[in-house]
Every structure is written in C-alpha cells, then in structure tokens.
Amino acid sequence: MKIYFELNGKPQYVEVEAGESLLSLLRRLGMKSVKEGCGTGECGTCTVLLEGKPVRSCLTFAPKVQGKRVTTLEGLGTLEDPHPLQRAFVEAGAVQCGFCTPGMILTAYALLQENPDPTPHEVREYLVGNLCRCTGYVKIVDAVLLAAQWKREGQWR
Amino acid sequence: MRLRGVRRYHWARDVDEALSLLSAYQGKGAFLAGGVDLARSPRTDLEGLIDLTGAGLSYIREDGKGLHLGATATLAEILSSAQAQEYAGGILRETLRLVAYPALRNMATLGGAVVSAHPWADIPTLLVALDAEVLYRNAEGEKRMSLAELYRTDFRRIFRESVLLEVLLPPLPGAFAFEKIGRNAGDIALLNACAGLALEDGRIAWARLSVGARPERGERLPWLEEALVGERPSEALWRKVEEEVRARIEVGSDRRASEAWRREVAGVLVRRALARAAGKAGT
Numbered sequence: 001m002k003i004y005f006e007l008n009g010k011p012q013y014v015e016v017e018a019g020e021s022l023l024s025l026l027r028r029l030g031m032k033s034v035k036e037g038c039g040t041g042e043c044g045t046c047t048v049l050l051e052g053k054p055v056r057s058c059l060t061f062a063p064k065v066q067g068k069r070v071t072t073l074e075g076l077g078t079l080e081d082p083h084p085l086q087r088a089f090v091e092a093g094a095v096q097c098g099f100c101t102p103g104m105i106l107t108a109y110a111l112l113q114e115n116p117d118p119t120p121h122e123v124r125e126y127l128v129g130n131l132c133r134c135t136g137y138v139k140i141v142d143a144v145l146l147a148a149q150w151k152r153e154g155q156w157r
Numbered sequence: 158m159r160l161r162g163v164r165r166y167h168w169a170r171d172v173d174e175a176l177s178l179l180s181a182y183q184g185k186g187a188f189l190a191g192g193v194d195l196a197r198s199p200r201t202d203l204e205g206l207i208d209l210t211g212a213g214l215s216y217i218r219e220d221g222k223g224l225h226l227g228a229t230a231t232l233a234e235i236l237s238s239a240q241a242q243e244y245a246g247g248i249l250r251e252t253l254r255l256v257a258y259p260a261l262r263n264m265a266t267l268g269g270a271v272v273s274a275h276p277w278a279d280i281p282t283l284l285v286a287l288d289a290e291v292l293y294r295n296a297e298g299e300k301r302m303s304l305a306e307l308y309r310t311d312f313r314r315i316f317r318e319s320v321l322l323e324v325l326l327p328p329l330p331g332a333f334a335f336e337k338i339g340r341n342a343g344d345i346a347l348l349n350a351c352a353g354l355a356l357e358d359g360r361i362a363w364a365r366l367s368v369g370a371r372p373e374r375g376e377r378l379p380w381l382e383e384a385l386v387g388e389r390p391s392e393a394l395w396r397k398v399e400e401e402v403r404a405r406i407e408v409g410s411d412r413r414a415s416e417a418w419r420r421e422v423a424g425v426l427v428r429r430a431l432a433r434a435a436g437k438a439g440t
Contacts, residue, residue, distance in 0.1 A: 001166060018206060019160030021196065039158060040197055047260055053233070054260040058158055059196040061189070061206065063166040107260065128343040129258025 005065040007031070008075025016062040022048065023057035025065075026072060033073035033102040037131075044130030047103035048072050054110045073102040076109065084156050085109055085147045092143035096134030103130050108144045116151055118144070158196045165205045169212045172294055172320050178207045179318065180296070188320060190229045191264040194273045214268070214322060217241055223327040228268025228320070232256055235267060244326060245287065245353070246437055248333035252283045252351070255335065258343045268321045274308065274374060277345045277413075279337055281308070282375025286333065286351035286367040287326050295319035308374065330363050331355035334433035336426040346370040347414045348422050352430035354390070354438045361385045366431070368402075368423055372411040380405070381427075390435040398431060399424035 004013050007029065016025055023046045026034045037043035039058050046058040049071035077083030085105050088094075095101050104127065111118060111126040118126070123144045124137070132140060150156060169175035179186045186205040189195045195206070209229050216227040217238045224244045226235060232253050235241045241249045256262065256270075256279050270280040271291060281304070289304040295318050304324070307315075331353040337346045346369065353365035364385040369375025381398065388394055403424035410416040 017159065017163070018166035019163030019203070021158040024159060041193060041261060044258075044260065050263075053263045055264050056193075056260050059193045059261075059264065061160075061166065061192050061196065061208075063206075064192065064208070064210075066168075110259070125342065126259055128341070129260055 001063065003063055003066045005067065006069045008071055018063060020062045021058055022060040022062050022065060025062040026057060031072045031074055035099060035102065045100050045103040047106050049106055049110060052113065054107050073105060084150050088147035088150065089143045092139045092146055094135060094139040094143035100130060100132045104140055112148055112151055116148060118148060120145065158199065160199055160203060162201055163203050163206055167205060167207045169207050169209055171212050172322065175207050175209055175212055175320055176296060190266040190269050191231065193261065193265050194269060209320065223325050226267050226324045228323055229266045232262040232265050232267065236262065245329050246332045248335060252279055252335040255279060255337050267324055271324060272316045272321055276372055276374040277370040279346055279349050282349045282367050282369030283335060283351050284324065285375055285377055286353055286365045287329065290325040292322045292325065293319045294322055329353065331365065332434050332437035334430045334437065336430045338422060338426065348419055348426060350426040350430045352434040354434045356438045359389055361388050361390060366427060368406060368427065371408040371419060395428045395432050399428040402427045
C-alpha cells in the first residue's frame with residue numbers, strides 16, 4: 001500500500017507493508033539516526049516525533065503516519081549546522097557511544113517545547129523511557145538544561 | 158517489528174464500519190488503536206488491521222452520569238485534559254503520570270489498556286477502584302457493564318468481536334490516592350494499589366481499595382472496604398490495616414517478585430495509599 005506523509009518537512013509518497021514498523025520505513029528512507037535497540041519500546045533509541053510528539057517508531061505501524069508530520073534527528077540539525085540541543089550535548093560531554101543520543105535529543109526537544117524551564121527532576125522524569133548505558137545520565141541532564149537555558153536566552157533558531 | 162502476512166491496513170471511519178471490516182476477515186483481522194500491544198506480540202495469523210483511532214472514539218466529556226473517556230483517547234490526552242484533571246481530585250493525572258513514559262503515553266490508549274488487561278498494569282487497578290463501567294458494541298448491539306464484572310467474564314473472547322466504545326467513570330464521593338512500586342520510574346508495577354475514602358463527621362463513610370500486579374490483575378478488597386467504614390482515620394488504624402492486609406491478601410510469585418515480598422509490600426502500599434487518600438479527604 002502507498003502512504004503520503006511529511007518527513008522532516010519534505011513530502012513522501014511511499015510504498016509500505018501494512019504490518020511494517022515506522023522504524024523500518026524510516027531506515028529504508030535513509031534516516032539512519034533512527035535505531036533499533038530493543039524493538040519492544042523499552043530503550044527509546046528509535047524515538048521520533050509524530051506531529052511534534054515523541055513516539056516509539058519500533059511500535060508504530062508505518063501506515064499510521066499517513067497524512068502526518070514525522071521528524072527525525074536529520075530534521076533537527078546537520079553536521080554543518082547542528083541544532084542547539086546537539087551543540088549542548090557536545091558541550092556537556094553527554095555523548096559516549098552515541099547509540100541513545102538521537103532518541104535523547106528528540107525527546108528532550110519535545111520536553112523543551114512543552115516546558116522551556118524544566119528542573120533537573122523534570123528532565124529526568126521526561127527522559128525516563130530513554131536508556132543510556134554509558135553516561136550515567138548526569139551529563140545528559142546537564143546538556144538538556146544547558147539547551148533550555150540557550151532557548152530561554154533566545155539562542156534557538 | 159513486522160507483522161508478517163498482514164496485507165491490508167484500514168482506517169475505520171466509524172464503529173459500524175470497523176465491525177463490518179472485522180467480520181469480513183473471518184477471524185483474520187484485528188482492531189488496533191495505539192497498536193503498542195499488537196506490535197509487541199507479533200502474530201502470524203492476521204491478514205488485516207483495522208485502526209480505530211479515526212472512528213470518533215477519542216472524546217473526553219462529562220455529563221450527569223460521570224466522566225466519559227472514549228476508548229481511543231490516549232493516556233497523554235487524558236493527562237492533559239482539564240475535565241480528567243478535575244475528576245475525583247485529580248486521581249487520573251496522579252496515576253497516569255506513573256504509567257510508562259511520555260512517548261508511550263502519546264501512543265497507548267485507555268481502551269487498549271482496558272482490553273489488553275495486563276495483570277501488571279496500573280490502569281485496571283485504578284479503574285476498578287473508581288467503579289468504572291465499560292460500553293462496547295458488537296453485531297448484537299451495545300452492552301454496558303462494570304469493568305470488574307467484565308473481567309470476570311471471558312472478556313478476551315468478547316473483544317475479538319466487539320469494539321470497546323468508552324469507559325465511564327461515575328461521580329464518586331471520595332478522594333483517591335495511587336501507589337506503585339517498580340524497579341525504576343518507567344517500569345511496570347511489581348505491585349500497585351489504589352485507595353479512595355470519603356469521611357463524614359471524622360469517620361470513614363465510604364471506602365475503595367484495590368491492589369494489582371499481585372501478580373494477578375488488580376481487584377478490590379471488599380472485606381477491607383467494609384471493615385474501614387465507621388473507623389476514625391489515624392496512623393494507628395493504618396498500621397492495623399497494614400498488618401491485616403499482610404495476613405489476608407492473596408498474592409503470588411512470578412519471575413519479577415516473590416510471594417513473600419509482595420505480601421510485605423502490599424501492606425505498605427495500602428497503608429500509604431489510605432493515609433494519602435485520608436489526607437486529601439480532609440481529616
């Protein structure tokens with residue numbers, strides 16, 4: 001079956017299997033930031049934004065995005081022009097192996113849309129579904145708080 | 158995740174269309190809303206998926222009968238709804254914040270939680286304490302019954318050929334509190350409990366108590382509800398209840414927790430839930 005949706009601002013009209021996951025579709029379309037960790041919704045590294053809200057692409061049937069907006073990390077920033085959240089993760093040293101980072105950044109992006117001035121506890125609460133096995137989370141929370149500060153100072157595009 | 162064998166995906170525009178699509182598949186079709194449970198238990202027998210999220214069942218509204226929660230309202234939608242926030246002193250918000258994590262709450266629906274009825278889930282424990290009623294429709298028509306009663310039937314068979322339309326939460330006299338213990342903040346429950354109390358002249362006039370993930374699904378403790386009526390809330394009473402729950406509750410072991418651990422913790426959770434509910438009810 002064919003579906004139409006918007007991926008990182010660009011229209012897509014693509015063939016999908018009715019029982020395929022959004023994760024599988026996005027990787028076929030070259031969005032390699034979207035990773036399969038557990039495949040059961042526990043780890044959070046496949047997180048993408050659907051209509052601006054975080055969802056697990058591994059548990060989302062691809063046809064569900066028909067007519068909707070999907071954002072992956074590729075839609076947030078590039079190597080040449082990183083998003084402030086990406087810069088904050090570098091600045092704070094919040095990346096080690098990097099496997100969880102796309103999901104962390106997209107979830108943090110949604111948090112800061114909802115709540116531009118979160119407490120460290122609120123950051124931890126919002127990121128509870130995103131697992132990192134390297135950092136111990138301290139620097140990830142620091143990075144999100146730094147990005148939030150930059151956002152409040154008007155440094156976000 | 159990939160459900161192999163599924164050939165078609167339908168967006169049902171209303172409940173009648175959903176039921177007729179389902180019957181056309183003769184057992185090889187399935188309803189889904191958020192899809193999270195279907196995606197996690199890959200089946201190989203399905204040819205068609207029927208998405209209910211466009212069938213007009215995502216409403217949240219209040220009338221004289223209570224709070225009507227459409228079956229495909231997501232947990233996030235309920236969390237951010239002003240009507241849901243006001244119901245029974247905000248117990249829906251208090252509980253749903255503890256269920257999974259934001260991304261899953263954006264996908265999972267209340268109806269999905271009711272129909273999947275995982276024994277470790279928090280939502281059945283909450284809803285039976287709130288005297289929830291469900292409304293569902295199949296080829297024979299619509300049927301309304303209490304959720305507790307539904308769970309005593311072969312409800313999994315019922316929902317193979319019925320659409321859950323809504324959960325109705327009746328107006329209740331009391332204040333509620335929900336307690337949950339998991340391995341971490343995003344974990345499923347090792348044990349959960351919900352308490353509701355209404356006070357009159359300093360005595361308990363009405364009580365609701367449910368405990369779930371025992372590891373069996375959440376059920377009320379009618380013997381304790383009855384015993385509480387007429388008592389004066391106090392720390393001594395809660396300590397006594399804790400001991401009685403520990404002695405009498407039916408709990409078991411699974412790979413996540415032992416029977417002995419659940420017995421110990423059930424008393425603690427019930428005590429905490431009762432003390433907080435009494436505080437909210439205004440002791």
